[in-house]
Amino acid sequence: MDLILPIVLNVINSAAILFLITAGLFIIYGLMGIVNLAHGEFIMLGAFVAVVVGQSNLNPWLAIIIAPVILAILCFFIEKILIRHLYGKIMESILATWGLGILIRQITEWYFGKGYQPVNAPMTITVDFFGITYPLYRLLIIALAIIIVIALIVIERKTSLGTTVRAVIANESLASTLGININKVYTVTFVVGGAFAGLAGAIIAPLVTVYPSMGLNYIITSFLAVLVGGVGSVGLAGSTGLFGTLDSTLSFFFDPILGSISIVILSIFIMRYKKVQI
């Protein structure tokens, strides 16, 4: 038990982190059909908020509150200036958001340099968890992921906001003729998706290496998780759970490369046999 539990917790932790990272992407892609390849950079910006907060000697918890707000404001303008032009155009949205990601990376590199930036965790205490000691921070992350999954499912199924969103996903034209302002829904979606990404970035900053190009590590797995999981909170929880588990297990027992390869191969096979167009 003592040997297995830390491993299991680490695996769950990886899955939870993957879920948090993917949630923002999923909200944007699932609802708007927009491929936001700058998603990794939004996460990176959230992480850099944590860097700045740390450098300013402020309370590290502040980062977790400020990051989503900053990203929300940023995404509001990005949506109005750029994303608006991309609705319905897959190829253009891939290119334009890819370019946006490059731009954000460059600006960040220019200001902070290319190197790794250290970030202190808001808490370093460990607790007694079923007989082993485990960092409380990581346990909180797991708890947060679970809370968010439940919250998303509840919102999706039980609130009128969720109904509106599901209506827009199902049939945009019909939703519009029933009085739903699609553009407003899109703006809000992009802002919320970006805020989620910022939040995720600030949360994982103490646990990973933070540098301007870090976003790339996340978008591949996140996108594949979204493609495989489909549109729906349950699907997303499922795919991120699967991928997070697979990646961390294989990386731990064998090699990180095996983890990455297996995710890609698994995605390809699942997508080939799913009947949905990807």
Place this chain on the structure above:
Amino acid sequence: MNGLVKDLVVNKPMLRDFIIISLLLAIAPFFSSDYYITVISSAIIYAIFAISFDLAWGYMGILTLGHSLFLGLGAYTYSIMQIEFGSKTLAIIVAILIPSFIGFLVSQFLFFKKTTPFFIGIVTLALTVIAEQGVLKFSTWTGGQNGLTGFETIPLAGTSFYFFLLVVLVIVFAIVYYLTKSDFGKLIVSIRDNEERVQFLGFKVPHIKTLVFVISASIAGFAGILFANFNGFVSTNLLAFSLATQVIIWVAIGGRGRIVGAIIGALLINILTPIFNTNFPYLWQMLLGLFFILVVLFIPNGIYSLMKKSMQSTTGFVTKVKDEPLKNTNSNDALKMENVSVSFGDLHILKELNLVVKPGEIQCIVGPNGAGKSTLINAITGRNPASKGKVTFNSTRLDNLSPQDIVSNKVARTFQTTSIINDITVAENLQLAAYKGKIPTVLKKTKDVVLPAITLDLLKKVNLAHKLDEVAENLSHGEQQALELCMVMALEPTILLLDEPTAGLTQTERKDIGKMFKELAHEKNVGLVIIEHDMDFVKEIADRVTVLYDGRIAADGSVREITESTLVKEIYLGTAVEGV
């Protein structure tokens, strides 16, 4: 000589511009320091890489976010092979084969089922990242973080290497240029423009995409070999996603779908970057990124497309009559739909439908909206596969075949929303159809359009015979419909399915088309299935009328029987009920 130059200047702008660029490159070393010769040498190799990417993306429409995978593979394979086995020639050969092979493997996953550009982009990006991780892991072979040196390179350096590269560029350009200008080249851009229509002309689209992708991968691999030889050093920079990103930017800014544009983009940016990098590195990269976004939004075809007003369309096409067999050799076998059901999840469109289509007969399908008429054609032609039941023709089962294979079984169709290739001319559209799905020549651009006599007649009647060089997009709606009709007739099908062919046509045009349909059916023994709303037209030409209602055949008989049927009246007046 004068005529040749004039022809070049006026009719072949890309060739002309490339010659100008090559001349500029040829004299550049005499005005540059050694450092700049190195810079331009690199830029030339990058231009070759850009050509490979433009072939896949600009021409074929396949956007890979990790094209550097192939370049890196070429570079590493060459160096490792050379170190292990000594022979440079062997190393070069294998280093071209490996990226080609990987390109082939990747194609199997990307082109043979319906995939979005999104999936293709992410998977290729992931492969590049994995390859990079692989290189770092197997560092005993690859040199890992430090890169790989110590392999033998081509015995050239400095200015001589530069001119070697220039020659290679000219050769690669020539190959790709003539490829894209040939009939095969037209096929490629047609797939990019309207893949579905090309599929329904009988072309094996996934295989063609694979072919082009493999060619692109091998050229990229070759560029990698050039880098290895040029630098004497290979590192993960050549595999990295940053290079994959860069090539997208060069081609997007320079000119997508125009090789010269891709070359200009790659040369310009890679010559300017070292200059700016010494002075304001980050500003330059940011400006590039910003410019890239603007180009994507506002100048989607790149700067080169601004310089040329439009792609020169090939002109000078001539139609020719096809030698036809004395008597239609088609059998009299009917096409049969047996208990065919088509559903989308819980939505049942066709419900255990039985239908017989006989060659030599004109069968009109009528029925209220939502009855499933288009879906019926889709089920026969493979666009919406049947979830139950089967479709047979000439003792071949059609329901499990791809659309292109169904076309080779001589079953063709038109679409309710006219489907033609907008970017090319009328003649080129017809020529494509006349190929009947065979792969066109890569060697030249043929100017003959060989069509059956009946198609040429129609072409004249709808006044398209003198508009051969008109770009299809500029035709009127009725003309586009007529063009599509001519195209499917060029396939010489035994069964022809038409979805509302008279929509948007004038009275006279309807008369002419009606006459032609009768000729096709009664003289050429073609079986016609026509979905129609124009009842006067139906009464005029139909041998049989089938009424479709709520996914089932409600009535089937002669024009008279159907007009007199009370059930049919009820269906049309909305008083019939579901389930009848």
Place this chain on the structure above:
Amino acid sequence: MPGLEIKNLTAGYGKTMVLRNLSINVEKGEIICVLGRNGVGKSTLLKSIMGVVPVSEGQITYQAEDLTNKPSHMIAQKGLAYAAQEAAIFPELTVEQNLIVGSKSIDKSILDDVYEIFPILSQRLRQKAGTLSGGEKKMLLMARSMIRNSNLLILDEITEGVQPSIIDRIQQALTLLKTKGTSVLLVEQNVDFALKVADKYALMNNGEIIEFDSVENAVKEKIESNLAI
């Protein structure tokens, strides 16, 4: 207060103009029925009003406000309730959710009447709308259009594929709406039903209105022969 006024409307998809220079008015409290064969442009007319199909020439005004080519949600918020011919409900949402999704306010006073005319809906409120039969879905559409405080209903073949008993209920609903002064513009293939509920009828052919009169002057057989094969 003027009602719906459509002047010289030319509209269609891409290059094909389906409607040509069409004009029609729906006054307050009127029920007008549009008849015609398949493909003449009836649905396109309704879709142009709702902003789903682009208008290239002409004008659509409602209560003196210009609605031409405005976003659909704005048009809906002005009080136009639309029931399309195909796929007009959200199959994965419940009946209840389908009734209220997108609406800013519900007319509570009419809710009781609606449940009285369509009792089966009140029984199936929690069910997914996709499980309803075709006739029940049409009832859902009717109910949805009624409860949204709308003063103009736009209905596209609301009786299509529906059994006579349900058609009666829909007729009841329309009568109720008339007493409340709601206007209705409906497209119909069922001439019997159309002439029973409407005040005026408009016969369309080739994108234009070829006959427009009060239903008292309608000759049923003549109209039916125009529609059928």
